Amino acid sequence: MNRPLITLVGAAVPGLSATAQAAEPLKIGISAEPYPPFTYTSSAGEWTGFEVELGMAICEAMGRACEITPTGWSGIIPSLKAGRIDMIMNSMSITEARQRVIDFSEPYYFTPGAFVAADDLELGGPDDLGGQVLGVQAATTNATYARRALRDSVDDIRLYDQAEQVNRDLLSGRLDVILADEIAMTEFLERDEAEGFEIKATAPRHAAYGEGVGIGIRQDDDALEADLNAAIAKVREDGTCGALSEDYFGTDICT
The missing domain is CATH 3.40.190.10 (Periplasmic binding protein-like II)
Structure with missing residues (x-):
């Protein structure tokens, strides 16, 4: 490689x-x-x-x-x-x-956005995000999608400058769910420290993703x-x- x-x-x-x-x-x-x-x-x-x-x-x-x-x-x-x-x-x-x-x-x-959370969190898709703290990297298509499509279903959307900051706050428990590129998340979940987390769903096709x-x-x-x-x-x-x-x-x- x-x-x-x-x-x-x-x-x-x-x-x-x-x-x-x-x-x-x-x-x-x-x-x-x-x-x-x-x-x-x-x-x-x-x-x-x-x-x-x-x-x-x-x-x-x-x-x-x-x-x-x-x-x-x-x-x-x-x-x-x-x-x-x-x-x-x-x-x-x-x-x-x-x-x-x-x-x-x-x-x-082309790759969709993916919702990642602890494997014991019941989350089937965007409609199940009520009450959860969602993290996403700012100035990305995932942030645009969250702003346009998830504002009414998520009480707390937190924006970060860097993708790795989002990942760290998920692992530390400061976030319940993150939304990020599916391929990058597949790689992230191979880390030892990400054991116990999984991709719960992918974001639907939306104009925000271009x-x-x-x-x-x-x-x-x-x-x-x-x-x-x-x-x-x-x-x-x-x-x-x-x-x-x-x-x-x-x-x-x-x-």
Whole structure:
């Protein structure tokens, strides 16, 4: 799973724009807060994970050098718009609200939100959340869903800056339930300290979750968008995305 990260790339995909060659490295913005198994630091201190490896494979398909640029999640879109990073590849769902300020590539995966709680808590879905304390990471599609769909059924919704803060407060008993990405929660539940917790239900399809996860880019960056879409298609068709997904999740989540 932890293969060496690719920093320099080779042949480009036929049909990609000529500007995709011999240019400055593209800066891939990811959250500075680890989000395993999508983005996290290895024991050697290097960033790795499903999206880091997939991002490098996409860059290789474009014939571009890329570098990982950690950025605080709450400021990642402003960093993109200001030119400090060139794209966001950090499980960012394509939503109507975000499309007002940035553009996206084609989606490369989709996963629903999941409700996680102690295994002895009776919880069949969102309608059973009355009286529970729910935790969710702020500025995420799960937070948007909670705000839009759960305000009338949950008395106490607590927002956190980082996903790991939500996880810790669930384990410590300060939260009864958390709502987070299902794949990330599957990984979280494999930890020894998460014994006794389980996924109770997944959130229903809702406009808050958008069309899937795509790579965020600046508006009107048409050449990069075209190159990314061609490269995403290539890594899907040649099995690279599926193989990485199987490595990290045991299933193919690539759209």
